[in-house]
Amino acid sequence: MDGEADTEQELYLPLGYKWVVWDHTDTEVHLTKGRHTLTLAARSLDGRRATQGDAIVDRLTLSLPDASAGTRVYEGELAWLGGGARPVYTLPKHTPAPATGSGAARLAKGQTATFWVCSPADREATLRVDTLDGSGALLSVDGHDVLRLAKGRDAVAVSLSAGVNKVTVTGGSSATLVDRLTVTPSEGALPVRTYEAQDATVAGTASLVPLSLATDGTAITGIGGDPGNGNTATFTVSADRAGLYALRIRYSDPEQSPATHYNPDPLARHADLSVNGGAPRRVGFPHTFHQNDFWELTVPVRLVEGRNTIAFRSEELPNFDGTTYASDTFPGVLLRSRYAPLIDRIAVAPYAEEVRLR
Numbered sequence: 001m002d003g004e005a006d007t008e009q010e011l012y013l014p015l016g017y018k019w020v021v022w023d024h025t026d027t028e029v030h031l032t033k034g035r036h037t038l039t040l041a042a043r044s045l046d047g048r049r050a051t052q053g054d055a056i057v058d059r060l061t062l063s064l065p066d067a068s069a070g071t072r073v074y075e076g077e078l079a080w081l082g083g084g085a086r087p088v089y090t091l092p093k094h095t096p097a098p099a100t101g102s103g104a105a106r107l108a109k110g111q112t113a114t115f116w117v118c119s120p121a122d123r124e125a126t127l128r129v130d131t132l133d134g135s136g137a138l139l140s141v142d143g144h145d146v147l148r149l150a151k152g153r154d155a156v157a158v159s160l161s162a163g164v165n166k167v168t169v170t171g172g173s174s175a176t177l178v179d180r181l182t183v184t185p186s187e188g189a190l191p192v193r194t195y196e197a198q199d200a201t202v203a204g205t206a207s208l209v210p211l212s213l214a215t216d217g218t219a220i221t222g223i224g225g226d227p228g229n230g231n232t233a234t235f236t237v238s239a240d241r242a243g244l245y246a247l248r249i250r251y252s253d254p255e256q257s258p259a260t261h262y263n264p265d266p267l268a269r270h271a272d273l274s275v276n277g278g279a280p281r282r283v284g285f286p287h288t289f290h291q292n293d294f295w296e297l298t299v300p301v302r303l304v305e306g307r308n309t310i311a312f313r314s315e316e317l318p319n320f321d322g323t324t325y326a327s328d329t330f331p332g333v334l335l336r337s338r339y340a341p342l343i344d345r346i347a348v349a350p351y352a353e354e355v356r357l358r
């Protein structure tokens, strides 16, 4: 900023599928009133550090910090209503307060209001349902029940996924008037335990690789291989009590097959995830385009109290006949990956916990 070395900061630009598939990176600058010069440069002011590769920059957007922007409001009357639920714009006389927005959603037993809630990151947020009448409605997030509404019990901390989360209120014993849902980023209600790559037990070809943008400088690579392989990574994690937990996997997925005109990007890595040796669950991981470009993905898992193992493995999946493999039919053409993504770290937090806000 203004050519001053002590304001210089290094930005990591996300990698995209191709040029002109736009993305963004965000940072904070502290500005005094008046005119300033913001400079983006491929070389640091002291000349010692330089950009690797290059980028095309479309624009800079400058916005003021806004404390009220922390809470997002989703009006009940604007929710997706199902099962015969309907918006109500003229409230019954006995309701205790006026509605926000233009009204509320009326949910009789089994009727639903669905909200599409956006989270900027895989992180905790506190969801609060403001109702004007009725009780006993059930709140769920991505199909997991997180709270039964009752008098004074209307808020719950939830481990949201980055991007869109499906939040549903289902009417209970007495018809509920849902005024709105508020979502506020919060901390501490859902304690997070973090396990770095070097905490895992690796087997076979799975091994640690140094990567500068991995949280502790290393990630696990080489998970997966031939059908039936034993190239695995296993974390031992601790849970205070049995229940549903959010498993946040920080990963990179660099593998990409050459694009063709009809199949621009057919390949994504997957991992078969097994908790305490149980039946594996297949998880797909979107591209991050480089092994040193890490994203997070949240997977809900059920843990028992105390020690739990979480194992990652992978192999090429067969064709639709269940027996042949694309790599045999089209040798040398990369159509299905045999590998899990690189894993930088995992974090485990309770999926949801009721909170008392007043």
Ligand SMILES: [Ca+2]
Residues within 6 Å of the ligand: 075, 076, 077, 099, 100, 101, 102, 103, 104, 178, 179, 180
């Ligand atoms: Ca409302």
